Amino acid sequence: MVIRFYCRSFNSIILLFYLISFVYGEQQSKLCLEQPQCDCEDFGDGTSILLKCYHLTYAPSFSTNVKHEEVQMDTCDGPVRIGDKTFADLTINALRFRLCNLTELNEQSFSKINSLEKFSIENSTIKPQFPQTIFNADSFQTLKMLSLKNINYIYDGTSDKQKINLDYLLEQLPLLIRLEIKNVVLDDQSSSRPSDYGRNLKHLSLTNTKQSSLQFDRFINLEKLIIRNNPQLLTPSSTNISNLKHLQYLALENNQLKLVPVGLRSTSLQELDLSSNLIEDIDEFQFEHLPQLKILHLNNNPIRNIHKNAFCSLEKLERLYIHIQYIFISPLSNCILLYKPTLQIQQHTHTRPQCDCSLLQIIEYLKQNNLNNDEHIKKYLKHGCTVTNETMKYVKTHHQQIQKSTMPIPIALLEKNLYCNDEQDKCGTPCQHTPKILILDSLSTETNDHHSSQRTHSPRNHSQHIIQQQNISGKSYANKLNVNKNIKDILIIATIVILLK
Ligand SMILES: *[C@@H]1O[C@H](CO)[C@@H](O)[C@H](O)[C@H]1NC(C)=O
Numbered sequence: 001m002v003i004r005f006y007c008r009s010f011n012s013i014i015l016l017f018y019l020i021s022f023v024y025g026e027q028q029s030k031l032c033l034e035q036p037q038c039d040c041e042d043f044g045d046g047t048s049i050l051l052k053c054y055h056l057t058y059a060p061s062f063s064t065n066v067k068h069e070e071v072q073m074d075t076c077d078g079p080v081r082i083g084d085k086t087f088a089d090l091t092i093n094a095l096r097f098r099l100c101n102l103t104e105l106n107e108q109s110f111s112k113i114n115s116l117e118k119f120s121i122e123n124s125t126i127k128p129q130f131p132q133t134i135f136n137a138d139s140f141q142t143l144k145m146l147s148l149k150n151i152n153y154i155y156d157g158t159s160d161k162q163k164i165n166l167d168y169l170l171e172q173l174p175l176l177i178r179l180e181i182k183n184v185v186l187d188d189q190s191s192s193r194p195s196d197y198g199r200n201l202k203h204l205s206l207t208n209t210k211q212s213s214l215q216f217d218r219f220i221n222l223e224k225l226i227i228r229n230n231p232q233l234l235t236p237s238s239t240n241i242s243n244l245k246h247l248q249y250l251a252l253e254n255n256q257l258k259l260v261p262v263g264l265r266s267t268s269l270q271e272l273d274l275s276s277n278l279i280e281d282i283d284e285f286q287f288e289h290l291p292q293l294k295i296l297h298l299n300n301n302p303i304r305n306i307h308k309n310a311f312c313s314l315e316k317l318e319r320l321y322i323h324i325q326y327i328f329i330s331p332l333s334n335c336i337l338l339y340k341p342t343l344q345i346q347q348h349t350h351t352r353p354q355c356d357c358s359l360l361q362i363i364e365y366l367k368q369n370n371l372n373n374d375e376h377i378k379k380y381l382k383h384g385c386t387v388t389n390e391t392m393k394y395v396k397t398h399h400q401q402i403q404k405s406t407m408p409i410p411i412a413l414l415e416k417n418l419y420c421n422d423e424q425d426k427c428g429t430p431c432q433h434t435p436k437i438l439i440l441d442s443l444s445t446e447t448n449d450h451h452s453s454q455r456t457h458s459p460r461n462h463s464q465h466i467i468q469q470q471n472i473s474g475k476s477y478a479n480k481l482n483v484n485k486n487i488k489d490i491l492i493i494a495t496i497v498i499l500l501k
Pocket residue numbers: 079101102103104125154
């Protein structure tokens with residue numbers, strides 16, 4: 001009885017399944033029927049389709065009463081030819097070419113397309129004057145996204161050494177919001193006349209474009225800026241992003257940067273990617289003018305040292321990527337946990353903090369503040385720490401459990417075996433600028449150098465004393481420092497004046 005019931009319901013499920021797929025297939029074929037040359041996919045809403053055409057040389061005629069969500073031409077056999085009326089009056093949202101020879105296209109090839117928003121060319125061949133001839137068509141006046149990747153030029157006699165020009169492109173495509181160019185050599189010349197072009201751009205990505213200069217700050221509505229593999233573009237003035245009030249994401253990967261670019265100032269930037277550069281040191285307060293920064297990528301840099309005050313000013317920093325291959329001692333100062341205990345640190349699991357007195361100090365601090373069960377901290381410390389020569393200085397002589405070896409040791413063992421007295425309080429007060437005596441020395445040349453550097457309080461240090469001793473637990477303290485900046489500036493000047501006397 002029971003078995004028969006199951007059999008019957010199973011059969012009816014199969015029947016239902018066939019019924020559904022039959023009805024669905026019928027609908028799909030109706031929309032796609034008229035386009036036998038290309039793979040057709042119903043976009044699901046019953047009114048729009050996606051066409052993928054392979055191995056064509058001549059673009060077929062398309063049905064005008066269907067909305068084309070996307071038309072793709074892929075792996076074309078020979079140079080593509082498009083008749084003057086081929087796309088006329090079609091509604092096409094996205095048009096894509098891949099692995100095609102596009103040298104035979106002309107002014108009429110893309111005229112009168114309705115609602116064209118996206119256009120992309122990938123691994124294809126064009127004539128360098130492609131934009132001049134093609135993008136003048138009315139259809140491109142509505143274009144919002146353009147992507148050009150891996151494009152080779154074919155030069156004919158008339159266009160010697162000409163290349164695609166970014167300024168010209170932006171002038172032709174006034175509504176462009178997103179522009180992505182990768183492995184396409186761009187023209188160096190920027191238009192001499194001041195221009196408004198590119199004001200609608202929100203997303204600009206230039207990878208290996210080889211042009212020698214570009215001032216980004218005129219694209220004032222940028223939210224995302226990606227400059228990869230274009231070291232020549234990153235000059236101090238080109239990386240001045242303070243004008244880009246909406247910029248949230250900045251990626252400067254693979255640009256042979258040896259230092260964090262100076263003058264990165266932004267009140268809106270939330271994510272900064274500096275991975276795959278040649279940065280060795282992260283100095284204190286290096287990111288102090290990026291108050292909204294939440295995510296920082298420093299991976300794949302030969303970083304040796306990250307100053308304990310490197311991230312002090314970053315109140316909102318949540319995640320830090322510092323994957324560094326083959327380094328066993330983390331370049332991160334343990335002291336960073338003092339003011340950033342909840343920072344999510346992503347590094348290789350073979351990279352561990354150094355076993356030393358600062359680590360011990362941090363662990364004490366975390367315990368006192370009930371932070372030692374925090375998930376991020378546990379993750380950071382769970383693989384133990386690495387024993388170094390520095391560690392050996394503080395090993396209690398009567399305990400010999402800690403041996404110098406490449407094996408990490410558990411944090412718990414550290415507490416029992418290191419002898420750290422208060423003077424070895426390595427972290428000191430977090431988020432205090434290290435004094436830079438140099439500036440004052442050069443100003444007080446009249447006085448004896450030895451004397452002056454001994455008597456001189458650095459401006460930062462000096463001002464610290466004026467501000468009453470603060471609660472040192474990180475955040476609020478760093479805040480105070482910012483608030484008192486103006487006062488500090490006045491004090492600096494006062495100090496200099498006194499010294500000059
Ligand atoms: C593209 O087509 C043109 C002729 O229209 C030809 O001269 C050129 O060699 C072709 N390029 C490639 C890469 O096939």
